[in-house]
Amino acid sequence: MPIEIKMPALSPTMEEGTLAKWLVKVGDKVSSGDIMAEIETDKATMEFEAVDEGVIASIAVAEGTEGVKVGTVIATLAGDGEGASPAPAAKPAAAASAPAPVVAAAPAPAAAPVAAPVKASGDRVVASPLAKRIAATKGVDLAGMKGSGPGGRIVKADVEAATPGAAPAPATATPASTAPAAAAPTPDFGIPFEAEKLNNVRKTIARRLTEAKQTIPHIYLTVDVRLDALLKLRGELNRALEVQGVKLSVNDLLIKALAKALEVVPKCNVSFAGDELRKFSRSDISVAVAAPSGLITPIIVDAGAKTVSQISKEMKVLADKAREGKLMPHEYQGGTASLSNLGMFGIKQFDAVINPPQAMILAVGAGEQRPYVVDGALAVATVMSVTGSFDHRAIDGADGAQLMQAFKTLVEQPLALVA
Numbered sequence: 001m002p003i004e005i006k007m008p009a010l011s012p013t014m015e016e017g018t019l020a021k022w023l024v025k026v027g028d029k030v031s032s033g034d035i036m037a038e039i040e041t042d043k044a045t046m047e048f049e050a051v052d053e054g055v056i057a058s059i060a061v062a063e064g065t066e067g068v069k070v071g072t073v074i075a076t077l078a079g080d081g082e083g084a085s086p087a088p089a090a091k092p093a094a095a096a097s098a099p100a101p102v103v104a105a106a107p108a109p110a111a112a113p114v115a116a117p118v119k120a121s122g123d124r125v126v127a128s129p130l131a132k133r134i135a136a137t138k139g140v141d142l143a144g145m146k147g148s149g150p151g152g153r154i155v156k157a158d159v160e161a162a163t164p165g166a167a168p169a170p171a172t173a174t175p176a177s178t179a180p181a182a183a184a185p186t187p188d189f190g191i192p193f194e195a196e197k198l199n200n201v202r203k204t205i206a207r208r209l210t211e212a213k214q215t216i217p218h219i220y221l222t223v224d225v226r227l228d229a230l231l232k233l234r235g236e237l238n239r240a241l242e243v244q245g246v247k248l249s250v251n252d253l254l255i256k257a258l259a260k261a262l263e264v265v266p267k268c269n270v271s272f273a274g275d276e277l278r279k280f281s282r283s284d285i286s287v288a289v290a291a292p293s294g295l296i297t298p299i300i301v302d303a304g305a306k307t308v309s310q311i312s313k314e315m316k317v318l319a320d321k322a323r324e325g326k327l328m329p330h331e332y333q334g335g336t337a338s339l340s341n342l343g344m345f346g347i348k349q350f351d352a353v354i355n356p357p358q359a360m361i362l363a364v365g366a367g368e369q370r371p372y373v374v375d376g377a378l379a380v381a382t383v384m385s386v387t388g389s390f391d392h393r394a395i396d397g398a399d400g401a402q403l404m405q406a407f408k409t410l411v412e413q414p415l416a417l418v419a
Contacts, residue, residue, distance in 0.1 A: 003052050003077040007061075009070045010039060010046050011329035017041045018066045018200055019074060028056045030077070037063075037074075038325075042204040044296060044332070045325035054078050066200075127154035134159045138274070157211075160274050201294040212353050217392040220351050223404045227367045227382040230414045237418070241309055250367070251287070251341050252312040256417045258339055258362055259283035259303035261406040268403040269336050271357045272394035286335030286355060287315065289322040296322050297355060299335045308417060343367060349385040359391035360400070362407070 007017065018040040024030060030050040037048045057078040061068055068074065127135070127142055131154045135142050140162045147154035198206070227250075234248055241248065262269040262283040271278040283304040286297035298318035300311055321327045337359075340352045343366035352363035365385040372381035386407065390400040410416055 002057055003054060004073045005036070005050075005075040005077055007068045007070050007072045007074050008039070008048060010041050010048075011333065014041055014070060016067050016069045019061050019063055019068050020045055022059060022063045024056050026056050026059060030054065030056065040200050040293075042200045044201065044291075044322075044327050045293060046328070047326065050077075052077055126152060127159075131156050131159045135162075138162070199293055201291075201296070205294050208356065209353050212356050216354050216356060218351075218354060219390045219392045219395075219397055219400060220387055221390065221397070221400050221404050222349065222385055222387040223408050224383050224385055225408045225411050226372065227384055227411065230411050231367075231382060233414045233418070237308065244309070246309045246312055248308055248312050249315075250343075251339075251364075252308055252315060253414065253417060254341065254362075254364060254411070255285050255287060255300055255303055255311055255315070255339060256306075256308050257407055257410040257414075258337065259285050259300075260410055260417065261403050262337060263304050264406040265399060265403040267399040268360055268390070268395050270359050270394050271336070272359055272391055273357065277394055280336040282336070284334055284336045286332075286338040286358070287318075288338065288340035288352075289319050291322045291325065293325060296327065296332055297335065297338055298322050298327055298332050301334075337361065339364065343384060349387060351387055352389050354389050354391055359394040360403070361389050363387045363389065 007019075010017070019037060020040045021038040022036070023038065024034075024036050030036060031053050032050055034050045035047045036050050038045050039048050040046075054077040057076045059075045061072065061074040127147065131147075132142070134140075134156060138159065140159050142154055142159075145154055145158065145162070146152060147158050230250070230253055234250065234253060238247055260283075266279065269280045269283060271280070282302045285300045285303045287300065288295055288297050298315075298321070300306070300314055300318075303311060306314075318327070318331060321331070335355070335358060338352070338355045338361040340361060341364040342350060343364055346366050348368070349365045350363050352361045354361050363386065365387075367382050367384040369380050370383045371378055372383055373379070374381060386404070388400055388404050388407075390397075
């Protein structure tokens with residue numbers, strides 16, 4: 001009998017996606033593991049593999065279709081011995097429930113997309129699936145709560161701002177209501193332009209950065225770090241690792257340094273979560289990578305426990321997958337702190353926006369020769385400026401300063417990175 005192929009949930013928070021491209025057509029035979037389509041989520045474009053074998057009998061959703069709900073029938077597969085004639089038109093299925101998040105794990109960096117407006121009937125609570133799961137975990141009563149989403153829908157931000165056991169006042173600002181996409185049309189003043197529709201990744205970046213700057217009180221701390229010893233060590237290590245085909249970058253060593261600094265100052269390896277502070281027992285470093293679809297942050301898990309050569313190998317694989325849009329959800333969701341390096345573009349110093357729900361991000365500028373006092377005398381040294389952005393709700397200025405000092409010490413005395 002025909003097999004319905006449904007829109008998959010490619011991440012725990014995915015509720016809908018864009019069917020970017022079909023790689024098969026009606027009449028094609030597919031086997032388990034064959035790539036059938038490319039699906040664009042709010043974080044990346046991912047490949048969708050066939051699970052069953054058979055012949056494509058019909059395609060129900062055309063490529064380029066946006067807002068396809070998880071669980072919607074997108075194609076039909078005819079089994080062995082069956083013809084490839086189109087099967088009866090399939091009705092969209094109800095959205096499949098996404099797996100509940102594990103409370104003890106680091107939260108995923110992307111919030112679930114806000115669903116379409118839904119009108120309440122009677123006393124029925126109108127809330128997104130993610131909001132309901134968070135409410136159940138926190139013990140928040142949704143009855144009587146006024147949501148800030150479209151049509152009064154209760155969304156994630158409403159529940160996170162609520163007091164357990166009570167129905168709080170509506171939030172004054174949510175990602176859905178503050179996203180740039182919801183702003184009034186911008187006048188063009190008669191200037192010629194070409195309008196390019198935002199992809200899901202760019203929409204998510206716009207929403208999340210707006211949310212971060214409006215809801216997180218940032219504090220910025222900058223230090224100048226001398227790089228000469230680190231550059232010397234990198235050269236020696238690369239000569240030793242050449243036989244293994246490993247070539248360390250400065251960024252690989254900085255990832256290790258940030259992870260070790262978080263171990264030295266664990267008060268900065270935290271996340272603000274409403275009425276609780278989550279203290280992480282390992283350092284998972286999210287690293288900003290520029291991809292064609294937008295910025296994405298693949299993660300080096302437990303970077304403090306890995307050698308710099310392991311970090312280098314993993315980072316190369318993750319960066320390549322990020323640029324190709326092939327990262328799996330577990331490779332970019334989570335992280336306890338972030339690192340963004342714009343030094344390769346000659347940027348001297350910048351302030352990065354925190355990647356929620358993380359509580360800090362390190363912004364790395366270019367290493368350049370500057371006048372510098374060495375052993376009490378003026379000399380020329382290779383120096384870079386590094387700025388830490390901290391969530392002041394979770395991290396005090398003194399603790400952030402200690403982290404910046406620990407990072408500076410590790411970079412300037414880098415043997416501790418390979419000990």
